[in-house]
Amino acid sequence: MKQAGWNAVGIAVFVVIVFPVFWMISTAFKPDDQIVSLNPTWIPLHPTIAHFTAALHKQYFWTDVKNSLLIVCITVAISIVLAFLAAVALARYRFSGRKAFVVLIIGIQMLPQAGLIIPLYVVLAKYHQTNQLSGVIITYMTFVLPFCVWTLRGFLIGIPKELEEAAMVDGSTRLGVFVKILLPLMGPGLVATSVFAFITSWNEYIFARVLINDQRKNTITVWLSYFLGTSRHTDWGALMAASTLTAIPVVVFFLLVQRRIAFGLTAGAVKG
Amino acid sequence: MSAAAEAHSWSRRRRRFLERSTPYWLILPILVAIGVVLGYPLYWLARLSFKQYGLFELIQHRGPSVGFKNFRTVLHDSVFWHTLVRTIVFTVVNVGLTIVLGMLIALLLLRVSGWVRILLTSGLVLVWSMPVVVAVQLWFWMTNYENGVLNHVLSWVGATGEQHDWYATTFSQLSMVTLLVVWGALPFVVITLYAGLAQVPHDLLEAASVDGARPWRAFKDITLPILRPILLILTSLSIIWDFGVFTQPYLLIGQAKTQSGNYLMSTYLFEEGYFKTDFGRGAAISILMLLMVALISVFYVRRMVSIGQETA
Numbered sequence: 264m265k266q267a268g269w270n271a272v273g274i275a276v277f278v279v280i281v282f283p284v285f286w287m288i289s290t291a292f293k294p295d296d297q298i299v300s301l302n303p304t305w306i307p308l309h310p311t312i313a314h315f316t317a318a319l320h321k322q323y324f325w326t327d328v329k330n331s332l333l334i335v336c337i338t339v340a341i342s343i344v345l346a347f348l349a350a351v352a353l354a355r356y357r358f359s360g361r362k363a364f365v366v367l368i369i370g371i372q373m374l375p376q377a378g379l380i381i382p383l384y385v386v387l388a389k390y391h392q393t394n395q396l397s398g399v400i401i402t403y404m405t406f407v408l409p410f411c412v413w414t415l416r417g418f419l420i421g422i423p424k425e426l427e428e429a430a431m432v433d434g435s436t437r438l439g440v441f442v443k444i445l446l447p448l449m450g451p452g453l454v455a456t457s458v459f460a461f462i463t464s465w466n467e468y469i470f471a472r473v474l475i476n477d478q479r480k481n482t483i484t485v486w487l488s489y490f491l492g493t494s495r496h497t498d499w500g501a502l503m504a505a506s507t508l509t510a511i512p513v514v515v516f517f518l519l520v521q522r523r524i525a526f527g528l529t530a531g532a533v534k535g
Numbered sequence: 536m537s538a539a540a541e542a543h544s545w546s547r548r549r550r551r552f553l554e555r556s557t558p559y560w561l562i563l564p565i566l567v568a569i570g571v572v573l574g575y576p577l578y579w580l581a582r583l584s585f586k587q588y589g590l591f592e593l594i595q596h597r598g599p600s601v602g603f604k605n606f607r608t609v610l611h612d613s614v615f616w617h618t619l620v621r622t623i624v625f626t627v628v629n630v631g632l633t634i635v636l637g638m639l640i641a642l643l644l645l646r647v648s649g650w651v652r653i654l655l656t657s658g659l660v661l662v663w664s665m666p667v668v669v670a671v672q673l674w675f676w677m678t679n680y681e682n683g684v685l686n687h688v689l690s691w692v693g694a695t696g697e698q699h700d701w702y703a704t705t706f707s708q709l710s711m712v713t714l715l716v717v718w719g720a721l722p723f724v725v726i727t728l729y730a731g732l733a734q735v736p737h738d739l740l741e742a743a744s745v746d747g748a749r750p751w752r753a754f755k756d757i758t759l760p761i762l763r764p765i766l767l768i769l770t771s772l773s774i775i776w777d778f779g780v781f782t783q784p785y786l787l788i789g790q791a792k793t794q795s796g797n798y799l800m801s802t803y804l805f806e807e808g809y810f811k812t813d814f815g816r817g818a819a820i821s822i823l824m825l826l827m828v829a830l831i832s833v834f835y836v837r838r839m840v841s842i843g844q845e846t847a
Contacts, residue, residue: 266648273647273655276640281658283718284665286684287673299682345565352561353843364562365843366836371573373832375779377801378825379573381808381817382580385588389596404572408565416843437557466666468782473809484668488786499676506669517664 287510290503291315298500314504321501323478327486334396334471334482335464338403339457346411347453351445353412354419371409379405380473393474399482402470407460414459418452419445455523458516465513483509583818590812598815605819614807615820618798622778625709625799629777632717634770637724642754644729656726663722671786674715678702702788705797712784716777724769731765732758764838771835775828781805800824 290298292310297303318324352358353365383402384393392398422445430440471482481489487509490502583598584605592598609615644652665673678685680700689699702708735758743753759766781801785793793802804824808817 266646269643269646270648270651273643273651276643277651277655277658280655280662280718280721283670283673283677284661286677287669290676301687303684303687341568345568348561349565352558356558356561358555358558361558362840362844364566365840367569369836369839369843370829370832371569373775373828373836374825375775375781375801375828377779377781377804378821378828379576380805381814381821382576382583384809385583385593385814386576386579388593401572404568408568408572412565413843462664466668468668468786469805473805484666487668487672490672497679499679499682502672503676506672510664510666510669513666514661514664518660521660521663 287503287506290500291507293500295500314498314500315508317498317501318505318508321490321505323481323486324505326479327481327483330396330480331465331483334399334403335461338400338407338464339460341400342404342407342411342460343415343453343457346408346456347415347449349412350415350419351441353416355424368409368412372406372413374405376406376469380469383470384473387474394477394480395474396480398474399471402474403464403467406467407464410463411456411460414456415449415452418449418456421452422448451523455520458520462513462516580818580821583815584822586815586818588813588815588818593812593814601815605815606823608816609819609823614795614798614803617795618800618803621709621798622800625713626774626777629713629716629720629780630770630773632713633720633724633773633777634766636717637721637728637769638766640721640725641728641732644725645732656729659722659725662718663726665719667719667782668786670715670719671783674711674718675787678711702792708788708792708797709784709799712780712787715783715787716780719783720773720776724773727765727769728762731762735761768835768838771831774831775835778831779824779828800827 289305289307291314292312293304293307294309294311294313297307349364349368353361379402383405387393387398387401392401426444426448427440430444431437435443466484467482468484468488471485472488475481475485478486478489487505490505491497585600585602586592586598587601587604588598640655644655647655677683678701680686680698680702683701685701686699701711739757740753743757744750748756779801780799784797784799785802785805788797788802793806795803798806801824804817804820808814808820
């Protein structure tokens, strides 16, 4: 009986927490009359995909998806290479200045993005990088680089050093060890880190909002934030369909890597 | 010493030098990158804060020096101080709610049956994965005064009228932002705390209950001390995040309704520095904000650095 009570509370909490997401999807599939009805229907009767078609055909959707993909892929590709090298240094070597480097990597991740918009905007304007995708990539590196270093370091620490040492004794060179042993073992870690970096850059809003003022160069999050525009009639169904579409790739990726990554921020604390 | 031996020792010295310098070669590329994308802009931030720098100066790429004028203007502006106090209150409320609710749900996870636990954690992960801008649109729709589901539900219960405007007052606006921020932050906190709870030895809690300790006492004397390091980290992270939160207040309240009465630190900085293109004053505000965050980050950074000391 007592167990049943706790379960009931648990289910109630589940319903409250998940409701917004459910409501988004439910609205996205409802015909307009059910959306604005004073008696809301919980599950869409006669579901329609009209809102999704409307969202997909809204101006600049595909252009802005393409922009986001381009920005995110380039950011992640550059960052992961640079970060991997630095992570190897952190996980495998002791050197003077190491602590300062760790402080730098952790410290940067704590900087509030809003505090950086003025300097980034002014410097990028100086080099004609505002309103350019390349400018956005530069700003995204500010948070993707340190994140990748720290997360990859965690994965590298999990790989026993003995494997490499054994290979060295067998006459492999450092580079050989790196290519033949470390890289394959790091595969999953590299994928997980890239995917998570992909998510955080895909979700980014403020830098893109500040730097770009051309609708054809926006990212998808900025596109979504402008969705309602200034029109008096609000197309809630299409907005929710567009929101669902924006969220889908992120949700799928997130579910894939959540277990591997999520504890990076607090890793040491949980281990005690 | 023969020529061969000399050559040998030379090559060994060279190898040792290479070995010792390897970590520096490995971090060099990223240091250069960080210097370009962050170091140089921060250097500019410092310079900007002592300049008169508006749209005209932005185009000219240079502005006249004005000494400490920007800092004086900001520090003598009551809007700054009101914003600071409002942001601190906002942060305390948000962090408090996040941690307390997160703790309660994590404890609840221990009590429920396996299938409810799986259901609840899946729900949390789903919410966790929602992009912030999507979450904002979603809450914007739910709290809409005409057709929003919040008003429907509340009017059924009889709590409010049919078309209550949740964005009419500053307090109400910031309360909506708080709901959104706490909702978004809970999953990470709950799942991390739940992972921590798994470490509390079961027999210790059982022994306590056999000895007649009330659940609250057992929680306070056994569970809480074990969770302390995690709670400290989660709290400091939440403080840092909520103090600098931008997207949620900016988009949920909306550009049109954002004004000095509902500023939080980030929206204040965005409006006064960027939107009004007063980059000099904006730079001064940025520096003050970054310093405050640096101050509250000290604990977290120190903790993580001690973790970062380990190598494999």
